[in-house]
Amino acid sequence: MTKIPYIPETAPFSLEQRAWLNGFLAGLFANGGGNEAPQLSAPPKAGEPLPILFGSQTGTAEGLAKRIAKEASQRGFAPLVLPLNDHSQADLAKAAKAIIISSTWGDGDPPDNATNFWSWLQADAPRLENLQFAVLGLGDRNYSDFCGAAKKFDARLESLGARRLLPHGECDTDYEASAKTWVDGLWEKLTPATNGHTLGHTVPVNDHAPAANGHAAKNVFSKTNPFPAKLLKNVLLNQPGSAKEVRHYEISLAGSGLTYEAGDALGIVPVNCPALVDEMLTALGCAGMESVSVGNTAIPLREALTRHLDLRKPSQELLAAVVARSPICELGPLLAAERRDDLKKFLWGRDVLDLLRLVDKPFSPAEFVPLLRKLAPRLYSISSSPKAHPDEVHLTVSAVRYESFGRERKGVASTFLADRIGDADCVKVFVQPSHGFKPPAIGDAPMIMVGPGTGIAPFRAFLEERKAVGAKGKNWLFFGDQKRAADYLYETELNAWHRSGHLTRLDLAFSRDQERKVYVQDRMLENAAELWSWLQAGAHFYVCGDAARMAKDVDAALHRIAETAGGKNAEEAKAYIAHLKSEKRYQRDVY
């Protein structure tokens, strides 16, 4: 057997260098005595710069990037954590290495703080032959273009000549385990023989610790340790005759030590509906007392179905297991790769119980539980300012209720809040800090807010905040919903702010009060010249609410305004909007 040499502790190398050299020698001799050079990258020189660039809409990828940066420092790098749009600060063309962590939004699009980077990468980036890179994607398999943005970054960097350190990673909503595996692989490439710290067990995971704004650093409660809060108020905001059920919630943060800022979101840990859990138990032929493993803990099946497992979106594993058990069921052919769209159609409006009913012989609890996804927290834009409501957080939530395949369906978190929190109960919450979605730092800067439907939520917070701090900047709100008589959310407050002049302008678009639909973007276009003059005066432009249609149409309207009122051609308008984004004067909170 070949004896593997090693570098003694007395040799004149740092710990990291020695570890790398030992790994190098181990690799060399394991390869049969050194005929083939092992493909290892250089060990980090002490303090070697390592840009860790993130694209993140709601802070998940940002939090992960910051945790990776902590590990990078422990491994001897000098990490530089930046949003992708600030890539020029990392000077990618000159950088030797860069790590990209990005979520995906819209239909496979980069998040807002990565869109300028993507435009640059596509159109203006130089050859990047000196660069070694690695891309990790965060996404959700329920979207057809899973981790689409990360895939695009990865492919484009390669085509620009940059060298991939390892294949890009793709993480679903419960991303911790797959992110850890990918990050471990990354350290193997970057610091090949160091068997030091790895994500998950180096430093305690605290989503708030590195918050850029610093305001959450002292929180003990976090996403991994949510605060059991009291629900103080649950008020229906719609009037009789509405097709909607939007509710205003007031939640106490007293005693939690949790702090937040206008623009942040609140995470709610939901609990499944007990009636649905009963139906699931019936379909499984179980009583609920059966012991099952969730994580590494044994708990009763009823508890697992109520608090830990997603009963709504079937996982790929469940689909495959259903077909394996009942090969002739209608689902079978839809699992073929080329039938992806048909599968999506089939699954629309169907949940785990619908699938369970396709199998003839029920799964045992031990077979079934690992086939389900974890129940994920839901985020809600906070609709209060802490300065106006100390120790409280307010939310504005639309209850999701619909009928599908003969059963009444309920959105998990929105109906948990609406229906299932008794006086003695608590709701587990955490603060998800936003990056950048804040009222202008300069109190005199004008602010334009576009927030139809529940999109009003953060703007109530912004307006409360500006009132509380006495900010003198002008405020313009575009709000819309279906019918003025039934759906004018926060009507009394908004009208009072308008009357007092706190809201300089209030433009309303009630879509169903006349034959032709009128939307917020129509009001923007009707006021193009004035909106343009506000932008010229340094206004910040904010959008919140429906991502699928509204936010896209509002974006198109903004481009048109730059063309018509700003006298720009299409290219110039695009560049102008990109510039607004890079100045962080165009911020969105869309979902």
Ligand SMILES: Cc1cc2nc3c(=O)[nH]c(=O)nc-3n(C[C@H](O)[C@H](O)[C@H](O)COP(=O)(O)OP(=O)(O)OC[C@H]3O[C@@H](n4cnc5c(N)ncnc54)[C@H](O)[C@@H]3O)c2cc1C
């Ligand atoms: C940053 C952020 C901020 C947010 N802020 C707010 C906010 O302020 N207010 C707010 O109300 N929401 C907000 N949301 C959305 C919120 O997080 C939840 O997604 C929403 O409340 C639904 O969650 P749920 O658990 O009630 O429903 P789920 O159990 O998650 O069910 C919703 C799903 O049901 C399906 N579905 C819905 N309608 C139908 C139908 N008619 N037919 C078939 N299937 C259907 C769809 O797949 C839909 O995705 C925000 C989201 C994000 C990411």
Ligand SMILES: NC(=O)c1ccc[n+]([C@@H]2O[C@H](COP(=O)([O-])OP(=O)(O)OC[C@H]3O[C@@H](n4cnc5c(N)ncnc54)[C@H](OP(=O)(O)O)[C@@H]3O)[C@@H](O)[C@H]2O)c1
């Ligand atoms: N994915 C979807 O298909 C879908 C659709 C609606 C809502 N949602 C989600 O449902 C939740 C709550 O919705 P919500 O009650 O806050 O508001 P909403 O359903 O978005 O409705 C608010 C107002 O926006 C109007 N609207 C519809 N399409 C628009 C567009 N393209 N541009 C501008 N305005 C448009 C609506 O008009 P009309 O209703 O009269 O057209 C209504 O007047 C959100 O999570 C939202 O994302 C999803």
Ligand SMILES: Cc1cc2nc3c(=O)[nH]c(=O)nc-3n(C[C@H](O)[C@H](O)[C@H](O)COP(=O)(O)O)c2cc1C
């Ligand atoms: C409106 C919306 C659109 C999304 N679109 C996609 C998508 O197209 N592909 C995907 O893989 N994930 C998609 N996601 C999931 C997010 O990428 C995922 O939740 C991610 O963890 C968010 O990370 P962030 O907080 O860093 O932005 C979408 C999520 C939302 C709310």
